[in-house]
Amino acid sequence: MKKTAENVKWDLDDLYSGTTDTQIESDSKWLREQAANFSSYRGGVADLGPEGLLDAIVKLEQINERAQKLLAYAYLNFSTQTADPAASAFFQSRKELYSEIRRDTLFFELEWTKLEDSLAAILASDPVLSKYSHYLVSLRRYKPHLLSEPEERILAEKEPAGASAWGVLFEKMLSQLRFGERKRTESEVLSELYSADREVRKHAAHELTHGLQSIGLPLTHIFNTILLDKSIDDRLRRYPNWLSARNLGNEADDAMVGALVNAVSSRYDLVQRYYRLKRKLLGYEELFDYDRYAPVKVLSEGETSWDEAKEIVLASYGEFSADMAKIANRFFDEDWIHASVLPGKRSGAFAHPVVPSLHPYIFLNFTGRRRDIMTLAHELGHGIHQYLARDQGLFNSDTPLTTAESASVFGEMLVFRSVLKRTVSPAERLGLLCSKIEDTFATVFRQVAMNRFEDAVHNARRTRGELNPDFISSAWMNTQAAMFGESVRLLDHYKIWWSYIPHFIHSPGYVYAYAFGELLVMALYKQYLDEGPDFVPKYLEFLGSGAKAEPGVLLRPFGVDLADPRFWDRGVKIIEELVAEAEKEASR
Numbered sequence: 001m002k003k004t005a006e007n008v009k010w011d012l013d014d015l016y017s018g019t020t021d022t023q024i025e026s027d028s029k030w031l032r033e034q035a036a037n038f039s040s041y042r043g044g045v046a047d048l049g050p051e052g053l054l055d056a057i058v059k060l061e062q063i064n065e066r067a068q069k070l071l072a073y074a075y076l077n078f079s080t081q082t083a084d085p086a087a088s089a090f091f092q093s094r095k096e097l098y099s100e101i102r103r104d105t106l107f108f109e110l111e112w113t114k115l116e117d118s119l120a121a122i123l124a125s126d127p128v129l130s131k132y133s134h135y136l137v138s139l140r141r142y143k144p145h146l147l148s149e150p151e152e153r154i155l156a157e158k159e160p161a162g163a164s165a166w167g168v169l170f171e172k173m174l175s176q177l178r179f180g181e182r183k184r185t186e187s188e189v190l191s192e193l194y195s196a197d198r199e200v201r202k203h204a205a206h207e208l209t210h211g212l213q214s215i216g217l218p219l220t221h222i223f224n225t226i227l228l229d230k231s232i233d234d235r236l237r238r239y240p241n242w243l244s245a246r247n248l249g250n251e252a253d254d255a256m257v258g259a260l261v262n263a264v265s266s267r268y269d270l271v272q273r274y275y276r277l278k279r280k281l282l283g284y285e286e287l288f289d290y291d292r293y294a295p296v297k298v299l300s301e302g303e304t305s306w307d308e309a310k311e312i313v314l315a316s317y318g319e320f321s322a323d324m325a326k327i328a329n330r331f332f333d334e335d336w337i338h339a340s341v342l343p344g345k346r347s348g349a350f351a352h353p354v355v356p357s358l359h360p361y362i363f364l365n366f367t368g369r370r371r372d373i374m375t376l377a378h379e380l381g382h383g384i385h386q387y388l389a390r391d392q393g394l395f396n397s398d399t400p401l402t403t404a405e406s407a408s409v410f411g412e413m414l415v416f417r418s419v420l421k422r423t424v425s426p427a428e429r430l431g432l433l434c435s436k437i438e439d440t441f442a443t444v445f446r447q448v449a450m451n452r453f454e455d456a457v458h459n460a461r462r463t464r465g466e467l468n469p470d471f472i473s474s475a476w477m478n479t480q481a482a483m484f485g486e487s488v489r490l491l492d493h494y495k496i497w498w499s500y501i502p503h504f505i506h507s508p509g510y511v512y513a514y515a516f517g518e519l520l521v522m523a524l525y526k527q528y529l530d531e532g533p534d535f536v537p538k539y540l541e542f543l544g545s546g547a548k549a550e551p552g553v554l555l556r557p558f559g560v561d562l563a564d565p566r567f568w569d570r571g572v573k574i575i576e577e578l579v580a581e582a583e584k585e586a587s588r
Contacts, residue, residue: 005306005339005366009080014358015073019090024073027066028097034063035104045111046119050128057132057395060108065355065394067101070094072354076338076361082175083344088168095160103156110152112136113143134549135395141248145237163229166222170505173215175346180207186347186500187365194293194369205290209493212500219499220469227461230508242458246509250400250516251550256562257512263568264448264515268483270572271445274437274579275487281434281586287487289494295370296434306339306366309373313380316418317411320528321536327387328380331362336383339366339376348502349375351382351408356390356397374412374439381411389546397546401510402562403554405517406524407543409443413525430585437578440518444575445483447514453479453498454509472498519571520560526574527558 016024041048041056048056074094078087112120123129124136146152179189180203189211192204212219230242239245240254247257279287281296310332318325331337336359349364360383366372385407389397416436423429456475461467473495481490503510528535538557545554552562561567 004368005341008306008337008339008366009335010076010338010361010363011335012073012076012361015069015076015354019074019077019086024070027070031063031066031070031097031101034059034066035101038063038105038108042107043111045108046115050123050126053123054128054132056108057129057135060105061394063101063105065357067098068394069355069358071098072352076352076354076363079171079363080338080342080345082172082346088172091168092160095164099156099160102159103153106152106156107149109139110146110149113140113146131393131548132395134547138251138550141251145239145245145248147236151236163226166225166229167502167506170219170222170502171346173218174500174502175344177211177215179211185341185343185345185365186211187341188367190347191367191369193290194295194371196295198291198294201290201294202288205491205493208500209496212496216469216496216499220467220472222505223457223472223499224461224466226505226508227458227467230458231462242455242462243509246401250402250513251552252400252402252516252562259565260516260519260568261448261451261512263565263572264444264519265452265482267572267576268445268485270576270579271441271483272485272487274441274582275484277579277583277586278434279487281430286489289488289490292488293371293438296431303368304370304373305368309366309376312373312419313377313411313415316377316415317380317384319418320414321540323540324384327384330359331380331383334359336360337362337364339364341365341367347500349379351379351386353386353389353397356392356394359390360386371435371439374415377411377415378408381408384411385543388540388544391544392546392548396548399547400551401513402516403520403551405514406520409514409517409521410524410539412439413521426585426588430582433578433582433585437575437582440575440578443518444515444572447511449479449483450501450503451509451512451515452482454504454511458508469496519568520555522571522574523560523567524558 038056038059045053045056071094074091078084078091081087115123120136120140124133129136147155174186177186178184179186184207186208189204189208192200195201195204234242234245237245239248243257244254247254250257275287275292278291278294278296279285282291282294284291314325314328314332317328338361345365347365349362351360351362353360362379362383364372364375364379366376382404385399385404386397389399416432416439420429420432420436423432453476456479457467457472460471460475464471476498477490477495480494484490498504524539528539542554542557548554552560555562
């Protein structure tokens with residue numbers, strides 16, 4: 001039995017055998033040739049009939065797939081060895097190639113969006129183009145925000161030297177930073193915030209803080225640059241606010257997202273209610289920030305072996321669907337997972353879809369904590385979702401963030417309920433409930449609080465200019481304190497903890513999608529409990545649909561109306577029921 005994930009490393013040979021694989025240069029040459037050939041469509045998109053338009057889209061999709069395959073390989077290779085100059089240089093060269101191909105083919109999207117609405121509607125609804133109908137309609141949503149072709153070409157060419165370059169620097173700095181006397185990685189230090197020993201948690205919090213403070217100035221500069229870049233981009237593209245571009249990409253309007261944020265932030269009382277309960281359960285006079293994830297009752301932090309985590313997750317998926325478990329098992333059997341903790345490996349976890357003609361890969365840092373089981377379940381959910389959506393092709397498989405979390409969070413719920421069902425000890429049940437509530441809070445309330453932080457700093461950067469570290473830290477503390485109230489005391493060291501969160505750098509505005517996905521899953525899981533096995537094929541069909549239609553259409557079979565503000569209230573109500581369940585277990 002594997003006790004650690006030391007040897008759990010992915011095999012990227014399905015993409016390329018190494019950075020010196022001759023196929024890489026062959027593919028790069030092919031891409032440049034095909035991009036040049038594609039220019040024959042320039043100036044003539046308006047004159048293409050349905051068949052001609054289909055031919056152009058298929059060619060463009062093939063070009064994009066090959067370019068994304070190269071870029072995916074370069075990033076996956078870099079993500080486990082960010083301190084390696086050769087891996088970094090290779091990743092940068094593929095980004096530059098991707099930018100070059102994007103620059104030389106973007107005319108197609110621009111010409112398509114400039115078509116008269118009536119002609120575009122006729123073409124998009126033609127049966128010949130049925131597979132790409134949603135893709136074509138989605139492109140036109142950006143019409144008010146696109147620039148001229150010369151301007152778009154300049155932006156595309158400069159992109160590798162812009163925000164994404166600062167993102168790479170951020171990853172390099174955090175992955176190479178070592179914390180404390182033992183010179184540990186960020187993942188190793190963060191895992192100790194879940195320790196049953198209060199002194200261990202406190203020490204980990206101080207180590208994390210001191211490490212972040214040592215690079216505080218460059219991290220602040222990186223964040224300010226990202227804020228400025230976003231501000232310039234939004235101004236040039238005429239977006240009304242800092243979040244509008246993200247909402248457009250998520251196929252969610254500003255009002256819908258506003259209703260979600262309000263529904264969650266108006267119920268911060270649930271967070272405070274729970275942490276008051278937790279303080280009593282732990283027997284503390286006061287709960288500090290480093291106590292938030294302390295295990296409750298006999299459910300100690302324990303050591304979870306890799307094989308145990310694998311067994312629990314696969315069994316939980318199998319109880320729901322044998323098909324899902326079969327797909328999940330392939331990730332283990334065929335080395336599609338990288339889970340070992342290595343020097344220079346970036347922190348966090350993700351599932352990368354790569355390209356539809358291949359398969360996804362999963363990245364995580366397995367430290368043996370119980371919560372790593374949920375991380376594995378979460379990323380496998382993403383991987384299964386991406387795998388099932390492959391048949392839609394590249395342009396229809398990339399789900400918007402609002403539905404991208406629907407399988408990952410559902411997977412977490414399957415594991416939680418499966419383990420809880422097998423647990424008879426009241427103390428252990430309470431421990432599991434508390435752990436689940438905290439995970440749910442981290443996905444819903446914490447993400448909305450972080451959205452409020454982003455809202456504060458993005459708007460401030462546009463009116464005040466460059467933000468100093470004290471202003472950013474104050475915005476962080478204020479938005480976090482609004483969530484915790486007096487239930488958790490946030491100490492001074494906590495004020496810099498905004499600086500290690502990658503979403504703020506790589507994907508401004510992303511975080512509310514986690515809350516969106518969690519509340520959506522709450523509704524879907526309740527329906528599963530009501531319908532039983534009849535729910536499963538409907539759900540798998542939803543996952544396999546990828547992005548072939550807008551989220552509201554794909555969710556229609558479940559009776560979900562995302563435009564109804566009460567939908568979010570119902571999701572929050574289910575979280576309240578979890579808190580009440582924990583209170584009931586605690587009173588026994």
